[in-house]
Amino acid sequence: MWLLGYPTVIGSALRGERTVPMPVTPNTCAETRxxxxxILTASGIIAFALxxxxxxYGALTLSALSALxxxxxxxxxxxxxxxxHRRVKAANPPEAAPHDRL
Incomplete structure (x- = not known):
């Protein structure tokens, strides 16, 4: 049973229907690599705003230092x-494409 595009879990387990697990978003903040x-990219954008x-204001020396x-x-x-990105891509090699679509 589907409701608004999502499988309903209430009662479907009781009726013995298969439920589709929802995708889980990875926790990117847990991996600090x-x-x-x-953070450095955001700092660079803030430095350019500075x-x-x-x-x-006319402070050319401070302007040159913040630009650098x-x-x-x-x-x-x-x-x-x-x-x-290259490290993650190398750790997860792409799967081979199926040849049955030829």
Whole structure:
């Protein structure tokens, strides 16, 4: 029995019907290997916002330093996310495609 696209569990186990398990979202915060990349990327975006603010006030030295910090944070953060993506992709090789669709 389906209700709004989801299988109803109430009573279906009592009638002996098979229930479809719902997908479980992985807890990405439990694995701390992936956190430095997004944190550094967000820090780089914030540093670039600080660059625009300090440039608007006329503090060119502070603006140059925050631009440099933003560039470094963005590059390192994106590089860490790419490395993590490649690590996860290598750990879970793709399954072979079925040949019966030819």
């Amino acid at each position: 992936n956190l430095p990349g997004p 660059t625009l603010i300090t440039a608007g 910090a933003g560039m470094v944070c963005l590059r390192v953060g994106i590089a860490l996310m790419i490395i993590e």
